[in-house]
Amino acid sequence: MGKAGLLDLERHFAFYGAYHSNPINILIHTLFVWPIFFTSLVLFHFTPALFQIPSGFDYGLVLNFGFVFTLIYALFYLCLDKKAGSLAALLCLLCWVGASVLANRLGFSLGWKVVLAAQLSCWTGQFIGHGVFEKRAPALLDNLVQAFLMAPFFVLLEALQTIFDYEPYPGFRASVSAKVETDIKEWKDKKQKKIS
Numbered sequence: 319m320g321k322a323g324l325l326d327l328e329r330h331f332a333f334y335g336a337y338h339s340n341p342i343n344i345l346i347h348t349l350f351v352w353p354i355f356f357t358s359l360v361l362f363h364f365t366p367a368l369f370q371i372p373s374g375f376d377y378g379l380v381l382n383f384g385f386v387f388t389l390i391y392a393l394f395y396l397c398l399d400k401k402a403g404s405l406a407a408l409l410c411l412l413c414w415v416g417a418s419v420l421a422n423r424l425g426f427s428l429g430w431k432v433v434l435a436a437q438l439s440c441w442t443g444q445f446i447g448h449g450v451f452e453k454r455a456p457a458l459l460d461n462l463v464q465a466f467l468m469a470p471f472f473v474l475l476e477a478l479q480t481i482f483d484y485e486p487y488p489g490f491r492a493s494v495s496a497k498v499e500t501d502i503k504e505w506k507d508k509k510q511k512k513i514s
Contacts, residue, residue: 327398327486332497333464334472337448337457339502344476346447350440351469352413355391357436359384359417364426378422379415388414395471399486402478406471454505 321327338344362384369381379385392407421429448456458465478484485491 321398325397328490328494328497330398330464330468331472331475332494332501333461334457334468335494335498336501336505337454337460337465338452338472338476339498340447340451340453343447343452344473346443346451347469348473348477350443351473352409353436354440355410355470356413356417357433357440359388359414360421360424360429361433362387363418363421364429379418384414384417391467391470394467398471399475402471402475402484402486405478406474409474410470 338347362382363380365383367380367382368386371379371381388410392410395403395406395410397403424432444456448454456465475484475486479491
C-alpha cells in the first residue's frame, strides 16, 4: 500500500494532480515534460566526467552529472512504485543514452542552442497550459523540488492510468482523486477569500 514521507506516492501524485486537473493542461504536460527531461540531459552531457568508462566500452556515454541526475530520478521512481517505476527508470536511462548520442553529434556549440529552443518551447507551452486552461499557477511555484522530480513520473502514471487503467495498488485512484478535489476546493476557497 502507501508509503510514508518522501516515498508517499499518493501524497506526491495528489499534490501534482491538484495543479493538473484540466485535460488540456494534462495533455500539454504529457507532450512537454519528457522533452524537458531529455534536453536537460543533452546539456548535462557536457559536464565533466565523474568516472571513466574503460575505452572501447563507452560508446560516447559519459558518467557525469547527467548520469547521476538520471540515476537519482530512476531510483526515486523505482522506490515509489515497482511496476510504473521500472518503466519510468527505463525511460530515464533511455533518455540519458539518447541525449548522450544527440549531444555527441551536435557538439556543445549547437547543442546548447537546441536545448535552449526546446526548453523555451516546452516551458512556454506548460505556462500557457496553466494560465489559459488550468487557471492556476504551476506546482513549481509552491514546491520546486517536488514539481521537478515528480513531473516525468506524474505524466507517465497519468498515461498508464488513462490507457491501461493502472493503479499502483487497489483504491489508489479513488484516494488520490479525493485528495485532489479537497486541495482544489481549499485553493478555490482561499482564492475567493482574497477577492472578497
